[in-house]
Amino acid sequence: MHLARLTELALETVTATQRKLPPEIRPLAEAVPVHYEAKPHASVVAEGFEPDILGLFTGSAFGSEFESDQPAPPEILLYLENLWDFAEDDPAVFKQEVRLTYLHELGHYLGWDEDEIAARGLE
Numbered sequence: 001m002h003l004a005r006l007t008e009l010a011l012e013t014v015t016a017t018q019r020k021l022p023p024e025i026r027p028l029a030e031a032v033p034v035h036y037e038a039k040p041h042a043s044v045v046a047e048g049f050e051p052d053i054l055g056l057f058t059g060s061a062f063g064s065e066f067e068s069d070q071p072a073p074p075e076i077l078l079y080l081e082n083l084w085d086f087a088e089d090d091p092a093v094f095k096q097e098v099r100l101t102y103l104h105e106l107g108h109y110l111g112w113d114e115d116e117i118a119a120r121g122l123e
Contacts, residue, residue, distance in 0.1 A: 006080040055101040057108035
């Protein structure tokens with residue numbers, strides 16, 4: 001599937017997921033930019049992430065912005081070709097995995113560590 005179509009499907013999925021979030025979390029989620037990329041940049045892999053990573057949260061977590069003199073703006077990156085490969089070319093599985101990956105990365109923005117994310121079923 002072409003990257004443009006994967007981006008369209010992922011955007012629709014993220015938007016639908018945000019609409020279903022609890023009212024107290026929805027505005028926080030909508031404020032974090034989501035970027036749709038084909039694959040992780042070489043610099044991400046050089047930092048130690050696997051080349052087949054599905055998503056990544058970067059920047060300052062919510063509530064920690066003032067803990068640094070130069071807070072990094074938050075963003076969620078979704079790697080669409082990796083998600084498509086993981087879904088084995090199945091659009092329904094792709095959308096499910098986009099949803100789960102988005103929620104996982106959103107959990108990092110909310111300050112949840114891996115254990116807290118797993119406890120919420122977002123691993």
